[in-house]
Amino acid sequence: xxxxxxxxAEDDSxxxxxxxxxxxxxxxxxxxxVGLTGWAAAHGHLPGLKPAExxxxxxxxxxxxxxxGLFVILALAALGSLILSSKSRGTVTIDDSGVTRQIxxxxxxxxxxxIEGYVTVSGGVTLVPRxxxxxxxxxxxxxxxxxxxxxxxxxxxxxxxxxxxKRCW
Numbered sequence: 280x281x282x283x284x285x286x287x288a289e290d291d292s293x294x295x296x297x298x299x300x301x302x303x304x305x306x307x308x309x310x311x312x313v314g315l316t317g318w319a320a321a322h323g324h325l326p327g328l329k330p331a332e333x334x335x336x337x338x339x340x341x342x343x344x345x346x347x348g349l350f351v352i353l354a355l356a357a358l359g360s361l362i363l364s365s366k367s368r369g370t371v372t373i374d375d376s377g378v379t380r381q382i383x384x385x386x387x388x389x390x391x392x393x394i395e396g397y398v399t400v401s402g403g404v405t406l407v408p409r410x411x412x413x414x415x416x417x418x419x420x421x422x423x424x425x426x427x428x429x430x431x432x433x434x435x436x437x438x439x440x441x442x443x444x445k446r447c448w
Contacts, residue, residue, distance in 0.1 A: 285373075306353050310350040317340065395408060398438070403419040
C-alpha cells in the first residue's frame with residue numbers, strides 16, 4: 280500500500296458557533312449574576328434593598344450559594360467542552376512512513392514500526408507506541424473516521440486491550 284491519505288476533523292458541537300459549551304458558558308454567567316446579586320443584597324451593597332425579615336435574608340443567601348455553585352459547575356462543564364473541542368480538531372495523515380496528527384502548529388508522528396497497536400476510547404482511538412508515552416489520539420470527528428481506522432489496520436496495526444493505555448500514563 281502506497282500513497283498518503285489526509286483525514287480532516289469535521290466541525291464539532293462542543294465549542295463551535297452553535298455549541299454545547301457556549302450554552303454552558305452563558306448559563307454559567309447568568310448563575311454568577313444571580314449569585315452576585317444575592318451576595319450584594321445580603322451584605323447591604325444594593326441601595327434601597329435592606330432585607331429585615333428572616334425569610335428575605337434566607338432567600339438572598341440561597342440565591343448567593345446556589346448561583347455561585349451553579350456557576351462553578353457550569354464553568355467546569357464549559358472548560359471540559361473546550362478540552363473536548365481541542366482534542367477533536369486538526370488532521371490525521373497516513374503515509375508510508377507512519378501516522379501524523381496535526382492540531383494547529385503542533386504535530387506528532389509515529390512511524391509504523393513504533394506503533395504497538397490502538398485502543399478504542401470514547402472519543403475515537405489512541406495509537407499506543409511500543410516505547411515512550413508519545414501517543415496519538417485519532418478523534419471520531421474525522422470526515423472518514425472508519426476509513427482512517429481501516430487504513431491503519433491494513434498496515435498491520437491491531438486493537439489492544441484498554442490496559443495498554445495505563446502503562447503509557
